[in-house]
Amino acid sequence: MNRGLFSSDFIAAVMIFIAALLIVGPMWNSLNAQVFNLEENRKIHMASLQVSDILLRTSGSPSGWNETFVYSIGISDELRIINATKAKYFYQFMASNYSEAKFMLGAGAYELAAQILDSNGDPIIIDGIAFSSGSIPANALEISNVQRIAILKISENERKFVNLKIQLWTI
Helix, strand or coil: CHHHHCCHHHHHHHHHHHHHHHHHHHHHHHHHHHHHHHHHHHHHHHHHHHHHHHHHHCCCECCCCCCCCCCECCCEEECCEEEHHHHHHHHHHHHHCHHHHHHHHCCCCCEEEEEEECCCCCECEECCEECEECCCCCCCCCEEEEEEEEEEECCCCCEEEEEEEEEEECC
């Protein structure tokens, strides 16, 4: 009975099994890493879409919020029509309460940059406030960029097409 336990067939089978594990193991780890990366990309992209939707589809709370008194952030009084005054308040709020602004917009786990750009790709500047906050650092790992076309209502008679650019990333 002991003679057959370590026969050449058994040893060959064990060697084949170990070789198969050595080949399949790294492939399995690679596949799991790819699935994890795809899931992370999906999460950060969905978060950046959510941030842009909140900004472009809501007016914020209270309806007359400003940079010092706000419950929720929204810069549009009408769908995709950005109120320049609320946009100005948004950038002032981002400058003074960055973490709270990220939380209100649903991007708390990620770093956030938001820009409102003119047709040349330059940030809009109104009353000395540049409609731009943050920039992606060189050590950023996962990055999501979302651009949405909107109309900036500067006054009752002045409107222009702009791009709202939202960038989220992890470090």
